[in-house]
Amino acid sequence: MAGLKNDRFLRALLKQPVDVTPVWMMRQAGRYLPEYRATRTKAGSFMDLCKNPELACEVTIQPLERFPLDAAILFSDILTVPDAMGLGLRFAEGEGPIFDRPVRTAADVDKLFVPDPEGELRYVMDAVRTIRRELDGRVPLIGFSGSPWTLATYMVEGGSSKEFAHVKGMLYDQPALMHKLLDVTAQAVTQYLNAQVDAGAQALMIFDTWGGALTPRDYQEFSLRYMAQIIAGLKREADGRKVPVVMFTKGGGLWLEAMADAGADALGLDWTVDIGAARRRVGSKVALQGNMDPCVLYASPERIRTEVKDILAAYGQGSGHVFNLGHGIHQHVNPEHAAAFVEAVHQLSATYHQ
Amino acid sequence: MAGLKNDRFLRALLKQPVDVTPVWMMRQAGRYLPEYRATRTKAGSFMDLCKNPELACEVTIQPLERFPLDAAILFSDILTVPDAMGLGLRFAEGEGPIFDRPVRTAADVDKLFVPDPEGELRYVMDAVRTIRRELDGRVPLIGFSGSPWTLATYMVEGGSSKEFAHVKGMLYDQPALMHKLLDVTAQAVTQYLNAQVDAGAQALMIFDTWGGALTPRDYQEFSLRYMAQIIAGLKREADGRKVPVVMFTKGGGLWLEAMADAGADALGLDWTVDIGAARRRVGSKVALQGNMDPCVLYASPERIRTEVKDILAAYGQGSGHVFNLGHGIHQHVNPEHAAAFVEAVHQLSATYHQ
Numbered sequence: 001m002a003g004l005k006n007d008r009f010l011r012a013l014l015k016q017p018v019d020v021t022p023v024w025m026m027r028q029a030g031r032y033l034p035e036y037r038a039t040r041t042k043a044g045s046f047m048d049l050c051k052n053p054e055l056a057c058e059v060t061i062q063p064l065e066r067f068p069l070d071a072a073i074l075f076s077d078i079l080t081v082p083d084a085m086g087l088g089l090r091f092a093e094g095e096g097p098i099f100d101r102p103v104r105t106a107a108d109v110d111k112l113f114v115p116d117p118e119g120e121l122r123y124v125m126d127a128v129r130t131i132r133r134e135l136d137g138r139v140p141l142i143g144f145s146g147s148p149w150t151l152a153t154y155m156v157e158g159g160s161s162k163e164f165a166h167v168k169g170m171l172y173d174q175p176a177l178m179h180k181l182l183d184v185t186a187q188a189v190t191q192y193l194n195a196q197v198d199a200g201a202q203a204l205m206i207f208d209t210w211g212g213a214l215t216p217r218d219y220q221e222f223s224l225r226y227m228a229q230i231i232a233g234l235k236r237e238a239d240g241r242k243v244p245v246v247m248f249t250k251g252g253g254l255w256l257e258a259m260a261d262a263g264a265d266a267l268g269l270d271w272t273v274d275i276g277a278a279r280r281r282v283g284s285k286v287a288l289q290g291n292m293d294p295c296v297l298y299a300s301p302e303r304i305r306t307e308v309k310d311i312l313a314a315y316g317q318g319s320g321h322v323f324n325l326g327h328g329i330h331q332h333v334n335p336e337h338a339a340a341f342v343e344a345v346h347q348l349s350a351t352y353h354q
Numbered sequence: 355m356a357g358l359k360n361d362r363f364l365r366a367l368l369k370q371p372v373d374v375t376p377v378w379m380m381r382q383a384g385r386y387l388p389e390y391r392a393t394r395t396k397a398g399s400f401m402d403l404c405k406n407p408e409l410a411c412e413v414t415i416q417p418l419e420r421f422p423l424d425a426a427i428l429f430s431d432i433l434t435v436p437d438a439m440g441l442g443l444r445f446a447e448g449e450g451p452i453f454d455r456p457v458r459t460a461a462d463v464d465k466l467f468v469p470d471p472e473g474e475l476r477y478v479m480d481a482v483r484t485i486r487r488e489l490d491g492r493v494p495l496i497g498f499s500g501s502p503w504t505l506a507t508y509m510v511e512g513g514s515s516k517e518f519a520h521v522k523g524m525l526y527d528q529p530a531l532m533h534k535l536l537d538v539t540a541q542a543v544t545q546y547l548n549a550q551v552d553a554g555a556q557a558l559m560i561f562d563t564w565g566g567a568l569t570p571r572d573y574q575e576f577s578l579r580y581m582a583q584i585i586a587g588l589k590r591e592a593d594g595r596k597v598p599v600v601m602f603t604k605g606g607g608l609w610l611e612a613m614a615d616a617g618a619d620a621l622g623l624d625w626t627v628d629i630g631a632a633r634r635r636v637g638s639k640v641a642l643q644g645n646m647d648p649c650v651l652y653a654s655p656e657r658i659r660t661e662v663k664d665i666l667a668a669y670g671q672g673s674g675h676v677f678n679l680g681h682g683i684h685q686h687v688n689p690e691h692a693a694a695f696v697e698a699v700h701q702l703s704a705t706y707h708q
Contacts, residue, residue, distance in 0.1 A: 163684050168649035172657050215647055216628045217664075254607050254627060273608060274570045293569055295522035303526050310571075330517050 003137035009071040010140050010203060013244035013266045013287050015320040021312065021349035022070035023342050024142075027328030028063040029075045033335055035062050046091045047083075050076050053126035060131045064138065066335060067342040070322075071139050071203070074131060074196070076124055078146030078207055081188050082155045084115035095159070102158030104166065106174075109181045114188045117195030124192075125199040132200030143201030145193055147208035147249075148185040148230075149223035155181070164213060171222060178222065186226040190233040197235045197243055205246040205268070206230065212251020219255060224262055231263035246289050250327065253278070260285040271326035276314035287320040292341070294325045297333040301340035308344040317352050357491035363425040364494050364557060367598035367620045367641050369674040375666065375703035376424035377696050378496075381682030382417040383429045387689055389416045400445045401437075404430050407480035414485045418492065420689060421696040424676075425493050425557070428485060428550070430478055432500030432561055435542050436509045438469035449513070456512030458520065460528075463535045468542045471549030478546075479553040486554030497555030499547055501562035501603075502539040502584070503577035509535070518567060525576060532576060540580040544587040551589045551597055559600040559622070560584065566605020573609055578616055585617035600643050604681065607632070614639040625680035630668035641674040646695070648679045651687040655694035662698040671706050 004010075008022035030036055039059050043049035050056060060075040079097050083089035088100030103109055115121055132141050154160070156167035171178045193204050211223040227247055236243050248268025252259060259267050260282040269278055269290035278288055296307045308323070315321045323345045329338065358364075362376035384390055393413050397403035404410060414429040433451055437443035442454030457463055469475055486495050508514070510521035525532045547558050565577040581601055590597050602622025606613060613621050614636040623632055623644035632642055650661045662677070669675045677699045683692065 163686075164649055165652050165684065165686060168647065169652040172650055172653035172661070212626065215625045216631075251605065251626065271569045272566065272605065277570075293522065295518055296526055298519050298523035299526035307526070330519065332517075332519060 004140065004202075005137050006070055006139045009322060010241070010244060012319050012322050013203060013246065013289075014242060015284075015287055015318075018319050018353055019350065020346045020353060021315075021321050021323050023323040023345040024069045024071040024073065025063070025325050025329050025338065025341075026073075028067075028069060028073065028338075029059040030329060031331035032329055032333045032338070033062055033066070046077070047089065050080065050127075051123045053123060053130045056127040057130040057134050060127075061134060063338075064135075067339055068346065069139065069342060071142050072131065072135055073142040073205070074124070074128055074144060074201065076127065076144070078144070078151065078209075079154055080121060080124055081115065081145065081185070081192055082151055084120035085112050085155075085188065087155060097154060098159045099155060100158075102166075103152075103155045103181060104170075106177055109177055109184075112181065112184045114184060114191055117192050121192060121195070125195055128196050128199035128201055140202035141200060142203045142205055142246075143193060143196030143199075144205040144207060145189045145230075147206050147211060147223055148182040148189060148226040149211055149214070150207065150209045151185050151189075152178070152181055153210045153213075155185075164210075171218065182222060182226050183229075186229050190230045193230065194233075194235050197238050200238075201243070202238065202241070203244045203246065204234065205248065206264075208247070208249040208252070211249035216255060219249075219252070220258060223249065224255070224258060227264075228262040244287075246322075248289070256281050266320075266322065268324070269326060274314055275311055275321070276316060279315060279320075287322065288315070289322040289324050291324070291326040294327050294330055294333075297325075297329065297337045297341060299337075301337060304337060304340050305344040305348070308341065309348050312345075312349050312352060315352070319353065323349070358494065358556075359491050360424055360493045363676060364595070364598060366673050366676050367557065367600065367643075368596060369638075369641055369672075372673050372707055373704065374700045374707060375669075375675050375677050377677040377699040378423045378425040378427065379417070379679050379683050379692065379695075380427075382421075382423065382427065382692075383413040384683060385685035386683055386687045386692070387416055387420070400431070401443065404434065404481075405477045407477060407484045410481040411484040411488050414481075415488060417692075418489075421693055422700065423493065423696060425496055426485065426489055427496040427559070428478070428482055428498060428555065430481065430498070432498070432505065432563075433508055434475060434478055435469065435499065435539070435546055436505055438474035439466050439509075439542065441509060451508060452513045453509065456520075457506075457509045457535060458524075460531055463531055463538075466535065466538045468538065468545055471546050475546060475549070479549055482550050482553035482555055494556035495554060496557045496559055496600075497547060497550030497553075498559040498561060499543045499584075501560050501565060501577055502536040502543060502580040503568070504562050504564045505539050505543075506532070506535055507564045507567075509539075518564075525572065536576060536580045537583075540583050544584045547584065548587075548589050551592050554592075555597070556592065556595070557598045557600070558588065559602065560618075562601070562603040562606070565603035570609060573603075573606070574612060577603065578609070578612060581618075582616040598641075600676075602643070610635050620674075620676065622678070623680060628668055629665055629675070630670060633669060633674075641676065642669070643676040643678050645678070645680040648681050648684055648687075651679075651683065651691045651695060653691075655691060658691060658694050659698040659702070662695065663702050666699075666703050666706060669706070673707065677703070
């Protein structure tokens with residue numbers, strides 16, 4: 001990997017020594033930044049922005065110009081894969097994502113297919129290639145996907161959901177059909193992530209936003225199992241260097257032991273779990289990424305600093321921690337508070353790496 | 355307690371022997387029942403229904419006419435207490451609850467007061483008296499309140515929230531002010547629940563809907579602590595019989611050990627925790643109430659039966675389990691599926707009580 005000037009993020013994910021704890025923020029390219037809002041206006045709709053590699057690259061790099069972040073993450077959406085499967089994605093103002101053709105029947109599931117990452121999804125790979133070139137080795141580039149279960153919730157509900165009536169109806173009443181849906185989605189995600197690695201992604205993250213809505217038994221059978229299947233099928237080396245994989249189930253704090261055995265290099269944590277307790281539970285199996293409550297960024301820079309200090313102390317000595325928020329940064333956060341957060345991580349963490 | 359014909363629910367909460375596992379459903383008086391919708395139309399708005407003791411009694415008893423439930427729960431709303439504190443509650447169509455005068459500043463907190471349960475909240479006590487009389491000993495009547503933290507989220511945000519920007523901003527930046535708000539609210543809830551016991555409630559439940567949105571440290575300091583304070587101040591006997599208290603933090607599965615020490619007789623569980631594992635974790639300290647995923651009720655009666663069987667088996671032999679859903683029943687559930695659920699609990703549980 002010629003010319004990677006800052007590899008803290010990759011090293012921490014592999015528990016190799018680092019000088020300070022690396023930090024990035026989920027949704028770091030987003031609406032809290034005025035420059036993002038300007039590019040978004042230029043692009044048109046949210047999906048227009050995702051599908052324009054030059055502009056997707058522009059917003060990916062914007063937060064790096066403001067803050068000394070240790071990783072960039074591809075600007076895209078988790079729903080690109082089901083969109084490429086022909087479900088007809090659109091974003092309705094104030095309503096979030098909508099699929100015009102939700103998956104409700106066996107016939108609907110039969111129509112699903114593994115999209116060609118360099119065909120229907122070529123715009124994503126073009127964005128990865130463009131960003132990687134523009135980054136020019138500054139920090140590693142993270143590629144990502146939604147987990148099959150999380151994608152399935154949108155595919156079956158036809159959009160966002162609070163109750164999951166349709167998708168859980170299918171899970172409980174037609175488990176074989178649900179497995180078929182999840183299996184083809186897992187195949188699609190595997191090819192999609194491998195293509196991102198080929199295009200230049202240097203680490204991968206799987207977002208399981210809705211795994212925490214399942215029972216412990218169903219989490220293992222319908223979410224974790226397919227993430228493990230994906231991880232087993234991933235290319236794990238690029239440019240002669242390991243490509244680490246981070247698996248993040250929001251609300252999955254009860255199940256860390258099972259998650260640590262799924263093959264990922266690191267687990268993402270939300271803020272409902274103490275990172276010190278989590279470290280003791282997973283032992284040396286995986287690194288941890290997280291886990292400050294994004295709402296702390298509404299507080300004063302002094303308070304943000306205290307919270308960073310507490311989380312660093314809870315994790316304790318040594319590598320294996322990538323600092324992050326426990327969920328995406330909120331749109332109404334003051335960018336100066338994000339700056340205070342990133343600065344605090346770097347300043348206060350050196351003592352844990354001596 | 356002269357004439358209580360079915361006391362399984364109270365006995366199970368105190369881990370006394372029962373013939374079968376008692377069952378009720380959170381939000382059992384609700385929109386999934388056509389008779390509820392008819393009464394609601396007659397009443398006017400949702401708050402009109404809450405404030406009309408005769409109609410609140412009518413909807414409280416409706417589910418008992420359909421299903422052999424082992425408890426009734428007062429029909430009311432958790433926001434009656436802050437409404438009585440002068441915040442101006444209304445329900446906007448499709449938007450949920452709105453407080454016209456949210457609590458944002460120290461001056462706002464200073465204005466809060468402990469409402470007189472037989473004054474501003476007399477309509478609730480009248481409903482309890484009416485329901486208790488109409489129940490005529492058929493099953494016990496559960497009184498309830500929201501937890502101080504959960505009430506605070508609505509009081510500070512001014513309504514429902516996904517991000518908790520204002521309330522967590524206050525928690526992180528002005529913890530002393532947040533404690534002041536929570537303390538007066540805890541005092542109000544204590545008096546409110548004690549008045550419900552005086553009016554005839556035979557068990558109490560504290561709903562901590564949003565405790566699971568906190569970090570482990572903040573859950574203990576800002577939510578659990580005030581629930582424990584309330585429980586310590588409750589009248590625990592009525593009609594010569596113990597009044598059991600159930601404490602339910604949605605998303606609190608990680609913190610059961612701490613919750614078991616708060617003084618409640620039972621803990622409510624959502625479906626993200628295995629009830630057998632939960633029982634092992636809390637030992638003999640508390641009974642457990644829960645925990646079927648409400649979405650199982652979208653599945654077939656056969657599938658519902660299987661799920662009930664699995665949860666009964668996970669809890670295992672002996673008393674100390676009140677069967678319930680892990681959250682309120684959804685409005686689109688077929689009432690016949692609710693009937694299948696209740697029947698399955700009674701039919702399949704006898705074997706665990708021999």
